[in-house]
Amino acid sequence: MKCRRCRAGAVIELRRHNAAFCRDCFLHHCREQVRRAIDDFDMIAAGERVLVAVSGGKDSLGLWHLLRELDVDADGLYVGLGIDDYSDSSGRHARDFAHRFGLKLLEVDLPADYGFDVPEGSRAARRAPCSACGLSKRHLFNETARAHGYDVVATGHNLDDEAAVLFGNVLRWDASYLGRQHPVLPAAPGFVRKVKPLVRLGERELAAYCVLTGIDYIVEECPMAAGNRHLGYKEALNAIEERSPGSKAAFFFGFLEHAHSRFAPDAAGERDGLSPCTACGAPTPGDVCAFCRLRARATRVPVTVEHGSPEAGG
């Protein structure tokens, strides 16, 4: 198999692109896909401060590496979730990467800083572990970015992640989530901009990028994620992709081109009328934000009002 660009021996084939690439041309391909995503969706402007959400996995470490390759100055944020050995290992991978490349890594530890871990939060709130985890990470990414003056939070969501989320949202016809599903979530009062620069790369490409650049990422899967619905969607989409290469990209980018605008009004009003959480100050439609409610249930410590009374709305 030959490289499509230079005709050298290929190391990876990408059936979605009807192409194979040698190492150097594949790395070029990855950089170009990320550059194009950033440009096409106006993700990051010159001079903006970027915070990369880093888990120690292939996507986030690959993203951090790719941003630096594209001369985007980015610091990292690692959130310790208290998932036993998995969190120990993922944190080690994130720290080792930052140390190796001389990058700044901020750290937040859910058990040490907020008094509960993801398994406890999941049990106490009767939420699926991935739900409690996602809620906590979204809150802490935004809170930390605001506290340290970053303009943008970049996450490692890739094409497979986005196609699987879209698949689930379509199965349920969740109009609000469909309206919100986009590579850029703009800044709003209390929210920094969130961007997904990897939407043009599949997770197989990210894993290959890490192997070929010598990035040591955590290969083990999170034990809490086993058997979740999202993985089932990915399995189904990969079976389709195997028979019909390019299906995942056509599904996701076709949605953005033809359907997203139809659902956007369903999500447009969600950020209107928010007021600061009475405990932490984060924007929320109620008195207390979902993260502080989760924390209160998990720690059995009532929410402390620090940002005005509920009656005062902040």
Added chain:
Amino acid sequence: MKVVLRNPRRDLELPAPRTVDQLLRDLDVVPESVLVIRNDTLATRDEALSDDDIVEIRPVVSGGAA
């Protein structure tokens, strides 16, 4: 050849020759969901594997929906 599967880790001894594509089919693995790493380098589907090879089949599908 030695074949290493991950999550959970299992080591298999399988006879060569066969291509990467044949190996994945024999193991009922969807190629889109893995990388095949032969002797520490990536291997494409058409590559022939030999008895001396150490082949890792590394899953690439990850995660929660957050």
